[in-house]
Each structure stands twice: as structure tokens, then as C-alpha cells.
Amino acid sequence: MIAELSHYALVLAFVLALVQTFVPVWGAARNDTTLMAVGEPVAFAGLGFVAFAFFGLMALYVGSDFSVANVYENSHSAMALVYKFTAVWGNHEGSMLLWVFVLAIFSALVALFGRHLPDRLRANVLGVEGAIAAAFLLFILATSNPFLRLDPAPAEGRDLNPILQDLGLAIHPPLLYLGYVGFSIAFAFAVAALIEGKIDAAWARWVRPWTLTAWIFLTLGISMGSYWAYYELGWGGFWFWDPVENASVMPWLAGTALLHSAVVMEKRDALKVWTILLAILTFSLSLLGTFLVRSGVLTSVHAFATDPTRGVFILIILVLFIGGSLVLFAVRGAELKQGGIFAPVSREGALVINNLLLTTAAATVLTGTLYPLALEALTADKISVGPPFFNRSLGPLFLLLLALMPFGPLLAWKRGDAYGAAQRLTYAAGAALIVAALVLYSTQGGPLLAMAGLLAGVFAVTGALTELADRVALFREPLAASFARAKGLPRSAWGTSIAHAGIGISLIGVVAETGWSEERIASLKPGENVSIAGFELLYKGIDERTGPNWRAEVGHFDVRVGGVTVATLDPAKRVYLARNQPTTEAGIKTFGLGQLYVSLGDSEAGGAISARIYWKPYVTLIWLGTIVMALGGMLSLSDRRLRVGAPRPAARRAAATPAE
Amino acid sequence: MTRRQRRLTLIGISLAVLGLAAALALSALRESIVFFYSPTEIAEKGVAPGTRIRIGGLVKEASLQKNGLDARFEVTDGAKVLAVTYRGVLPDLFREKQGIVAEGALDASGVFRADTVLAKHDENYMPKEVADALKKQGVWHEDKGKGGAK
Structure with missing residues (x-):
């Protein structure tokens, strides 16, 4: 019964999404407030029905109803309860349902917090959100229905893929989808602005918090996925340049660029057309990621059952939304008035460089991901593009990006003083050099790229601290005065510095892990020792x-x-x-910031066992850095000036508007 | 600077960055891509020893010999067989009759020395390259291709 009701709820949600697509937009075109006002209640109702279907599926999983094919394929009655909840999105159908659920949540949030938006903008934004929801609901109903029944019902399920029976599944996909789908709001605003042919600073003030929210989720989602792969796969690696990882990192790069260009647009009314284009590209890359993962065109550890009809369907969605929005951009983009000129050396100029490097990096990842597909289609040659490609092509771009990053916030708007900024960064650069020299001395050298990365990473951290010290006039004024200044500093300034330090911290972790990890592969009998990085590991036996x-x-x-x-x-x-499938549960112990990591191989005749043993110095910095980044983002988000509610509300009303 | 000069400066910087990235990507592509061959293709096309390649197929039944960390096995696509040696810990899902992909190079005697062996994370899942190679040899059945990971 639950399955049928949930299926029906999905059909209703699809019909509502169609209403949400056409009625408000039609109202906006005719300037009819009654029609435009249809958007909000429909968005709420749509969320209600999608939530019903989502929790319906969850109830079927928790109740182990194996008459439902999806539950039969991916669950088992003996599975721990928590995994019965999370198994809902541990499969293709359920994860698409989660995708649509998150989209419906964002749609409803726009309806909820968008009261202060101009009517037509809000109507068009809700219309675009509705169109995306309609497309994906149709996709689920036509090709990926999670509520299909089996007759006769099997007595026992086939169990969830063991790799997914982990808390990582509870955390990683929801965070990732909140990020992916969150960018749909920036996309919807961009398309709405193009439909109206009008865009102003208020638009950017609206788009920025939503983009920042999505960015925080995506940052954490990618990072948690990386840690999950690190401890669960037993290979000791934190990033594999797997196509699906690439699919998540492309929107992250574009979204980070969007975050920065929206600042320029809000503060200086410049880079409008570019910001619109970036908003479109960011969500397009999210859609492309969904396509790559769900269609099975790429081989990946994430590949679910592949079904060509699904791939074609998503491809059509992809072409409609990306193509449609880009055509709209080509037709209407030129009508958006340009404003705010600036010198090449200025805050705006620095942000342009940031955007250039980030979008170029995204393009490089895209090339590396799609090149094998293109080559196979054209020549039937099968190739793989692995870590060496990405390290060699992205490494220098990121080094440049991080080395330049501390300069940006020290430059003034419109016309900056590069020499002055460099002077203020002397100590930061000196500190970075000293750290690098100390590391070089204590490790007797390392790969050149690792040294450069270390230098850039430390400089990013010290540079971010310099910016804060500069703004509170540390050591130039009495400490009390500096403290008062620190309290008065807007949270977004703290957020910027902290997030910038975070990326530096992550880079230091990446460099230390890749440059100075130690690895032993050993075949051990009980009582035998292996030594690594000053530790002695005594193998005692197995039970x-x-x-x-x-x-x-x-x-x-x-x-x-x-x-x-x-x-x-x-x-x-x-x-x-149930599946007779082995998994590796690595043994991990953290010492300081580094980790000792042991994963078992096969047991052999004579009581020996093979094991992989790693010492990974400072590896935890990789994930700690991303958490610092996300914290910086949250601080920025909590800044009063960034609160949702354009046009800017009076102070009284701002206090009453919930932060988003 | 005039508006025009500013714009030109920006365009100049953009082109420089894009050019740099393109150069980096192209040189990285030329030097780091790895071609995939099935055992049949290796036998037919002839791959120079020492060239870094990927191979794939099913681990042949009763071909696995292990001695401590050293493993020796044969990979087949149904038509031809390729001997593979590997030193290290084999992945969890490495089993006989299982599809695998390995990266490494052929030695002078035609034995493939693998430094990486990949088996995907589901017993039903077949690496796409392996599935295609098997299809070519007519030993593939569609129902094997169901299932997947993560």
C-alpha cells in the first residue's frame, strides 16, 4: 500500500511541477500577480508529495518489504537498522529520489524566503526550479521507478552492497546532493534574469548566500566522500581522479569561481554577464556529473547498474537545460548593461584571475574526464587518463592560484597597489620559506612539485592570517584596540580569511601525503615485526x-x-x-596529525597474512582543511549583510529575517 | 588606462592563462595516457615491451599461483591468454573467473608485469573495457552486466 501511495505521490508531484513550471512564468509574462502567486503554494505542495514518496520508500526499507523490487535488490532483514535508512539512496532509483527531494526542498526554501523578491523574478525562478523538478520526476517515473513490485515476493533481500554498509553513506551522498542541487538556485536566478533581461546588485545579493550554502555542502560532501574512500577501500588513497570524483569537483571549481564573481557583481556592479554564465555553467556541470554517474558511460567505482535508456533520457535533460539556457544567454546576455570599470591591478582584477584559474582548472578536469570517451567514440582506442595527467596539468594551476590568493584581499577595489600588498606579505612569505626550509632539512629533500606545493600551502595560510592581522592593525596599535577592531570586523571578512587558510591547510595535507608517505607491503606470521617511520608493528595473530x-x-x-x-x-x-562479498576494514590510528594505516590482504598457507602498512604524515590536514573552509563559509553566511531578503530590508526587518 | 586598454589587458591575461593550461594539459595527455588492450589485441597488434599499458579480461580458472606476496595468474578474453605477474596485495574482489584490469608493462618474454591490479567493488560488475573485450570474442552474456557499486 505504501509503495502504491508513494508512487501516486510522485505522479502528483510531477503534475504540480508542471504547474510550477508554466503558470508563474506565464503570469510573469502577462504581469498577472494572481498567476505569479501560484508558484509558492505549488512549491510547498510539491515538496510535500516528494517527501511523502521519499519517506514512503524509507518506510519500505525499514520494514524490509521485499515485495518491492528496489528493497529486495538492496536490503536484507539482518542488516543493521541505520543502514536500512541509508540504503534508500544506496542505489540508482533511490538516489534519484533523494536528488529530487533535495531539489524540492530548495524550491520550497526559495518560496519561503523569497517574499521580498520582486514578484516577476520570484515567479520566473520558481518556474525554472519547477522545470528541473518536472524533468527529473519524469525521469524517475519513466525509467527509474523505485516502487515496482515483485510477484511472488521473495522471502529475503539480496543485501546492500557491503561497501555501502557504512556511516559514510549516511553523510556523503546527502551532503553532495545538497551541494549539487543547491547550485540549481543560482542557475534558476540566472535564467530568470535572462528572461527579464534585467540584473542588478540586488540579484547578486540574493544569489550569493544560496551559492555559498551549496558550496559549503559540496565542499563537505566531497571531503567526506574522500575520507570514506580512504578508510573503506583499503588502498590508503584519498583521491583517485575517478570520473565520478571529477564530476563532483568540476561544479565545485565553477561554484567557487561563481562565489567570487558574485562578490564583484554585488560590490562593484561589474562582471554581470560573466557571473550569469558561471551560474549556468556551474549547475550544468552538476547536471553533467549526474549524467556521467547515472548513465554508466564511464567506468567508475560508483557505477550502478547501467541501462542505456536512462543514459539517453538524462542526456536529453542535459541538452534541454544546458542548451536552452546557453541559447537564452546568447540571445539576451548582451542586453545586460555592463558597469563598474576597474584597473587590472585591483580587487576586481584579482577576482578575475581567480575566476580564470578556477574555470580553467574545471575545463582541464572536464578534458581529462571526457577525452577517453571522445577518443573511444572516434578511434575505438581505449585509454585511461589517470592521476599523472591531473597532477601535471592541475598542479601548476593550483600552485599559481594559491600563491596569488593572499594578494587578492589586500588589494583595494577599483585600483590596487600590488607593491604595497607584496610589502605587507613579506612576513607571510618569509614564514612560508622558513617552514619549507625546515621541512627540506628534516626530510632531506622531496619531489620538486611537493616542495612548491608546501610553499604555496603555507603561504596561503600565513597570507590569510596576515590579512586578518592587517585589518585589526595587530602590533601597530595596542592589543586592546586590535581586539576591539577584531570584534567590529564583519563576519564575512573573518569567513574569507578562514576559508582561504582552509584551502592552504588542505594543500599542505595533500602535499605531505603524496610526497612523504611511507608504505610497506609485507607477508607476516604471528610474532613477526615490521617497522615503519619509527613505529614497530608486531603482528600477533588473527581471529x-x-x-x-x-x-x-x-x-x-x-x-x-x-x-x-x-x-x-x-x-x-x-x-x-548474502552476497559472499569481501570488504576491507582498515585499521587506522591517528598520531598527531598523521595516521598509521593497516589493511589486510589474503591469509596464506602456514598462518602468514599479507598486509599493506602506511604511515601518512599530516594526512588529516586534508580533511581538517576542508572543514575549516566550510566553517569560513558558514561565518560568511551568518554575516548580517549577506542575509537573504533583497531588496535590502530595513535594519528592523533584517533582524526578523531568518539567516539562510 | 582607457577602458579599451583595460579590457585588452584582461583579455591578454586570460589568453595567457588559457594557453598555459592548454599546454600543460596537452603535454600531460601525451605523456600520461595509458592505452587498454585485451589479450587478443596484444597477440595481434604486438605491443613493445616496456610500454605502459592496461590489460583486462577474466582471471583464468586454476591459473593463480601465490608465493607470499608474489602472484602469477593468467588473464583471458576467451580467445587468447596472457600471463601476468604481480607483487603485492591483490584486491578483495580478485578471484578466478572474475573480471580484472591491470596496469603495467610487458617484459621481453611477453609476460605482463603488473604494478596495479584493479577489481571492481561488486561481484557482478564487469569493468567496461573487459566487457567490450569479451563481447568481441563472443563469450559475453548480457545478464552478467547487472549490478554495480557505490
Whole structure:
């Protein structure tokens, strides 16, 4: 019954999305406020129906109703309860439903917080959101219905893919989708502005918080996915340049660029056309990512069951939305008036460079991701483009980006003083050089790219701190005065510096992990030792453990430093019984900022076991840095000047408007 | 500076960055792409020893020999067989009759020395290159291709 009702709710949501697509836009074209006002209640109702379907599917999973094909394929009655909730989006159909659910939430949020928007802008934005929802709901109903029944109903399910039976599944996909889909709002605003042929600073003031929200989620989503892959796959790597990872990093790069160009537009009324284009491109890359993942055109660890009709369907959606919006851009873009001129050396100029480097990086990732597809289509040659390509082509771009980053915030709007900025960054650069020299001394050298990366990473952190110190006049005035200034500094200024420091911190982690990791591969018998990076690992033996739906061989290691046991590691190999599929549960211990990482291989005759042992110095900085970035973003978001509600509300009303 | 000069400066910088990126990407592409071959293609086309390539196919039944960390097995696409050696820890899903992809180079005697062995994260999932190679040899059945990971 739940399945049928949920299916019906999805059909209703589709019809409502069609209403949301056409009625408000038609009203905006005729300047009819009654028709335009249809948008909001329909958006709320649409969310209601999609939520009903989503939680309906969740109820079917929690109740282990194996008469539903989707539940049968991806669940098992013995599975831990938490995974019965998260298994909802651990498959193609359910994850598309999550996608649409998140879209409906954002649609409803626009309706909720958009009361102060000009009527026509709001109507058009809701219309575009409705169109996206309609397209994806039709996709679900036509090709990916999660509510299909099986007759007769099987007694037991086939279990969820063991790799997904992990808390990572609870965190990574929802965050990622909140990011991907969040960019649809910037896209909808861009298309709405093009339809109206009008765009102003108020538009940017609206788009910026939404973009920032999406960016925070996407940053955390990518980072959590990376940590999940790191501990779950047992290869010790944090990033594989897998096509699906690329699919998430492209919108991140474009979205980061959009975040910065929207600042220029809001403050200086410049870069309008470019900002609109970026808003379109960012969401287009999100859609492209969805297509690449869901169509199965690319081989990837993320590939679900592939079905060509689905690929074609998403391709049509892709062409309609990306093509349609770009055509609209080509026709109407020129009508948007340009404003605000600036010298090449200025805050605006620095942000243009930022945009250039970020979009170029996105284009490079796109090239590396699609080149194998294009080549195979043209010549039937099969190639793989792996980490070497991305490191060599993106490395220099990122080094340049991070080396220039501290200069941006120190330049004035309109016309900046590059020499003055450089002078103020002397200490920051000096500190970076000292750190790099110390590392060079203590490690007896390292790869050149790693040294340059370390320099750029430390400079990004010290440079961001310099900017803060500069703004609170640290050491130039009494500490009390500096403290008062710090309190008066807008949160967005803190946010900028903290986020900039965050990317530096991440880069330091990446460099340390790639440049100075140690690895041992050993075949060990109980009582044997292996030493790595000053640690001694004593292999004590293996025993068996059983869980609700798995059996495991758990290895036991004592970690010793100078003969004293400081920790134990218990890496395991699990076999999930329903699918007879093994997974690796790495044993990880954090020492300082580095991690000791052990993953088990096969047990061999004679009681030996093969194991991969890594020492990864400062590896945790990679993820800590992204959390710092997200915190910076949240601080910015909480800045009063950024609160949603354009045109800018009076102070009294601003206090009453919830922050978004 | 006039508006025109400013604009030209910006365009100049943009072109410089784009040019740099294109140069980087092209040189990286030329030097770091890796071609994929099936055992049949290796036998027919002849790949120079030492060239970095990817190979793939099914691990042949009863071909796996292990000695500590050293493994030796054969990969087949149904028509031809290729001997592979690997030192290290094989992935979880490495099994006989399972589709795998390996990266490395051929040695002078025609044995493939792999430094990376990949098996995908689902027992039903077949790497796309392997599936295509098997289809060519007519040993592929559509129902094998269902299922996937993450």
C-alpha cells in the first residue's frame, strides 16, 4: 500500500511541477500577480508529495518489504537498522529520489524566503526550479521507478552492497546532493534574469548566500566522500581522479569561481554577464556529473547498474537545460548593461584571475574526464587518463592560484597597489620559506612539485592570517584596540580569511601525503615485526568475529615506539554473507596529525597474512582543511549583510529575517 | 588606462592563462595516457615491451599461483591468454573467473608485469573495457552486466 501511495505521490508531484513550471512564468509574462502567486503554494505542495514518496520508500526499507523490487535488490532483514535508512539512496532509483527531494526542498526554501523578491523574478525562478523538478520526476517515473513490485515476493533481500554498509553513506551522498542541487538556485536566478533581461546588485545579493550554502555542502560532501574512500577501500588513497570524483569537483571549481564573481557583481556592479554564465555553467556541470554517474558511460567505482535508456533520457535533460539556457544567454546576455570599470591591478582584477584559474582548472578536469570517451567514440582506442595527467596539468594551476590568493584581499577595489600588498606579505612569505626550509632539512629533500606545493600551502595560510592581522592593525596599535577592531570586523571578512587558510591547510595535507608517505607491503606470521617511520608493528595473530550479516577475520597488531606499546590496530577483512562479498576494514590510528594505516590482504598457507602498512604524515590536514573552509563559509553566511531578503530590508526587518 | 586598454589587458591575461593550461594539459595527455588492450589485441597488434599499458579480461580458472606476496595468474578474453605477474596485495574482489584490469608493462618474454591490479567493488560488475573485450570474442552474456557499486 505504501509503495502504491508513494508512487501516486510522485505522479502528483510531477503534475504540480508542471504547474510550477508554466503558470508563474506565464503570469510573469502577462504581469498577472494572481498567476505569479501560484508558484509558492505549488512549491510547498510539491515538496510535500516528494517527501511523502521519499519517506514512503524509507518506510519500505525499514520494514524490509521485499515485495518491492528496489528493497529486495538492496536490503536484507539482518542488516543493521541505520543502514536500512541509508540504503534508500544506496542505489540508482533511490538516489534519484533523494536528488529530487533535495531539489524540492530548495524550491520550497526559495518560496519561503523569497517574499521580498520582486514578484516577476520570484515567479520566473520558481518556474525554472519547477522545470528541473518536472524533468527529473519524469525521469524517475519513466525509467527509474523505485516502487515496482515483485510477484511472488521473495522471502529475503539480496543485501546492500557491503561497501555501502557504512556511516559514510549516511553523510556523503546527502551532503553532495545538497551541494549539487543547491547550485540549481543560482542557475534558476540566472535564467530568470535572462528572461527579464534585467540584473542588478540586488540579484547578486540574493544569489550569493544560496551559492555559498551549496558550496559549503559540496565542499563537505566531497571531503567526506574522500575520507570514506580512504578508510573503506583499503588502498590508503584519498583521491583517485575517478570520473565520478571529477564530476563532483568540476561544479565545485565553477561554484567557487561563481562565489567570487558574485562578490564583484554585488560590490562593484561589474562582471554581470560573466557571473550569469558561471551560474549556468556551474549547475550544468552538476547536471553533467549526474549524467556521467547515472548513465554508466564511464567506468567508475560508483557505477550502478547501467541501462542505456536512462543514459539517453538524462542526456536529453542535459541538452534541454544546458542548451536552452546557453541559447537564452546568447540571445539576451548582451542586453545586460555592463558597469563598474576597474584597473587590472585591483580587487576586481584579482577576482578575475581567480575566476580564470578556477574555470580553467574545471575545463582541464572536464578534458581529462571526457577525452577517453571522445577518443573511444572516434578511434575505438581505449585509454585511461589517470592521476599523472591531473597532477601535471592541475598542479601548476593550483600552485599559481594559491600563491596569488593572499594578494587578492589586500588589494583595494577599483585600483590596487600590488607593491604595497607584496610589502605587507613579506612576513607571510618569509614564514612560508622558513617552514619549507625546515621541512627540506628534516626530510632531506622531496619531489620538486611537493616542495612548491608546501610553499604555496603555507603561504596561503600565513597570507590569510596576515590579512586578518592587517585589518585589526595587530602590533601597530595596542592589543586592546586590535581586539576591539577584531570584534567590529564583519563576519564575512573573518569567513574569507578562514576559508582561504582552509584551502592552504588542505594543500599542505595533500602535499605531505603524496610526497612523504611511507608504505610497506609485507607477508607476516604471528610474532613477526615490521617497522615503519619509527613505529614497530608486531603482528600477533588473527581471529574470527561475526556480525549480523557478516563474518570477519580480524588481525591484531601492537604498535610500539622504543619497545613500549602505544596502541593496537585491528584491521579486518569482512565477508558479507548474502552476497559472499569481501570488504576491507582498515585499521587506522591517528598520531598527531598523521595516521598509521593497516589493511589486510589474503591469509596464506602456514598462518602468514599479507598486509599493506602506511604511515601518512599530516594526512588529516586534508580533511581538517576542508572543514575549516566550510566553517569560513558558514561565518560568511551568518554575516548580517549577506542575509537573504533583497531588496535590502530595513535594519528592523533584517533582524526578523531568518539567516539562510 | 582607457577602458579599451583595460579590457585588452584582461583579455591578454586570460589568453595567457588559457594557453598555459592548454599546454600543460596537452603535454600531460601525451605523456600520461595509458592505452587498454585485451589479450587478443596484444597477440595481434604486438605491443613493445616496456610500454605502459592496461590489460583486462577474466582471471583464468586454476591459473593463480601465490608465493607470499608474489602472484602469477593468467588473464583471458576467451580467445587468447596472457600471463601476468604481480607483487603485492591483490584486491578483495580478485578471484578466478572474475573480471580484472591491470596496469603495467610487458617484459621481453611477453609476460605482463603488473604494478596495479584493479577489481571492481561488486561481484557482478564487469569493468567496461573487459566487457567490450569479451563481447568481441563472443563469450559475453548480457545478464552478467547487472549490478554495480557505490
